[in-house]
Structure formats: C-alpha cells, structure tokens
Amino acid sequence: SQKIEQNSEALNIQEGKTATLTCNYTNYSPAYLQWYRQDPGRGPVFLLLIRENEKEKRKERLKVTFDTTLKQSLFHITASQPADSATYLCALDNQGGKLIFGQGTELSVKP
Amino acid sequence: GAVVSQHPSWVICKSGTSVKIECRSLDFQATTMFWYRQFPKQSLMLMATSNEGSKATYEQGVEKDKFLINHASLTLSTLTVTSAHPEDSSFYICSATRSDRGSQPQHFGDGTRLSIL
Numbered sequence: 001s002q003k004i005e006q007n008s009e010a011l012n013i014q015e016g017k018t019a020t021l022t023c024n025y026t027n028y029s030p031a032y033l034q035w036y037r038q039d040p041g042r043g044p045v046f047l048l049l050i051r052e053n054e055k056e057k058r059k060e061r062l063k064v065t066f067d068t069t070l071k072q073s074l075f076h077i078t079a080s081q082p083a084d085s086a087t088y089l090c091a092l093d094n095q096g097g098k099l100i101f102g103q104g105t106e107l108s109v110k111p
Numbered sequence: 112g113a114v115v116s117q118h119p120s121w122v123i124c125k126s127g128t129s130v131k132i133e134c135r136s137l138d139f140q141a142t143t144m145f146w147y148r149q150f151p152k153q154s155l156m157l158m159a160t161s162n163e164g165s166k167a168t169y170e171q172g173v174e175k176d177k178f179l180i181n182h183a184s185l186t187l188s189t190l191t192v193t194s195a196h197p198e199d200s201s202f203y204i205c206s207a208t209r210s211d212r213g214s215q216p217q218h219f220g221d222g223t224r225l226s227i228l
Binding site for chain 1: 115117143145152153154155157160204206208210214215216217218219220221222224
C-alpha cells in the first residue's frame with residue numbers, strides 16, 4: 001500500500017529565509033499530489049496541486065516540485081514570514097478522489 | 112473560495128450519548144464529502160466517503176454501525192457517532208469536493224473536537 005513520509009522533525013527557520021519541506025512516497029506514482037496547510041485546531045486549507053506530468057508549480061511565494069523518478073515532492077516557501085508558521089501536509093490521490101495524507105511537517109518561522 | 116462549514120466545533124458529553132456532526136458546503140454543490148479523524152500530532156485518517164443519495168463507503172476497520180453517515184443533499188452530510196465512548200474522543204473533520212476525481216482539491220471544515228467523559 002502507498003506510504004507517505006514527510007520530515008518528522010519540526011522545521012525552524014529565520015524570517016526571510018526559504019523553507020523547504022519534503023514529501024516522499026513509496027509505491028505507485030500518483031496522478032496528482034496536493035499540499036495543504038493546517039493551523040492548530042483548524043481544518044486543512046488547500047494550497048497547491050501538481051500533476052504527474054508537471055515538474056514544477058508556483059503560486060506567489062510557494063513552489064512545488066514533483067519528481068516521479070525520486071518519488072518525491074518538495075514544497076518551498078520563499079521569503080518566509082512568521083505568519084507562515086503552521087503544519088504542512090502533502091497528500092496523494094488514491095482512487096475515487098480519495099487522498100492519502102502524510103503526517104505533516106511543523107514549520108516555525110522566527111522573526 | 113469554497114467554504115465548508117462544520118458544526119458543532121466542539122462537544123463534551125457523557126459516555127453512551129450519540130453525537131451528530133454536520134458538514135455543509137456553503138457556496139458549491141459537493142458531489143462527494145469525506146469524513147476524517149485526526150489524533151494529536153498525527154495525520155488525517157479517512158473514515159468514509161459520502162456521495163449524495165447513496166450509501167457511504169467506509170474504510171477498512173471503521174464500524175459503519177458506530178459511525179452513521181447520511182448525505183441527503185449536495186450541500187449537507189452528517190456523521191453520527193452512536194453510543195460514544197471515551198475511545199471515540201478525537202478531532203473529526205469533513206471535507207467536500209466538486210467531483211470524485213483526484214484532480215480536485217478538497218475543501219475542509221474546521222473540525223469538531225469530541226470529548227467523551
């Protein structure tokens with residue numbers, strides 16, 4: 001079955017730096033990969049979706065890459081701000097629109 | 112953007128009580144709704160997939176008689192935790208999507224914190 005691994009350690013960075021989060025999967029390459037942000041006590045919020053035939057996707061300060069050879073997606077936040085502090089989840093499509101979520105990486109941006 | 116409302120946001124009740132949680136898509140018709148459960152510092156675990164007008168599909172290990180799901184309209188799905196016990200205490204989150212394809216993002220409610228005493 002498909003397994004997803006994200007950085008288990010919390011990521012602490014200084015404001016203004018680029019944060020890079022990793023999502024690795026073990027089995028089949030999904031047709032789509034999604035990234036979500038989750039704040040404490042709240043539901044996840046959709047950020048970006050990337051298709052298997054896309055290498056890179058950008059949205060404002062966010063960038064996602066998708067390498068089906070490495071079975072890996074990288075999520076970058078440039079010029080990070082304290083407001084970017086949250087848990088970031090990657091999710092892969094399974095079937096029937098179902099998503100399998102990673103355990104998330106907690107990002108803390110210090111001023 | 113797409114808005115999903117989940118109610119109530121938190122519930123504290125006695126063991127043996129049944130609790131109903133509502134999930135509404137406010138500004139779009141949701142073909143499919145999903146129900147998740149999340150424990151602290153852990154990922155979202157899919158419990159069931161709900162399509163309007165049909166029976167929910169439950170994930171392996173999820174008791175369908177314990178977690179009753181009703182999806183009566185394209186904008187409303189409900190999850191009822193029947194005869195809840197302390198081990199049912201968790202954070203329950205719903206999501207809604209416009210289609211059953213993985214190319215569509217899921218729009219989440221803000222969750223329901225359920226505490227069974």
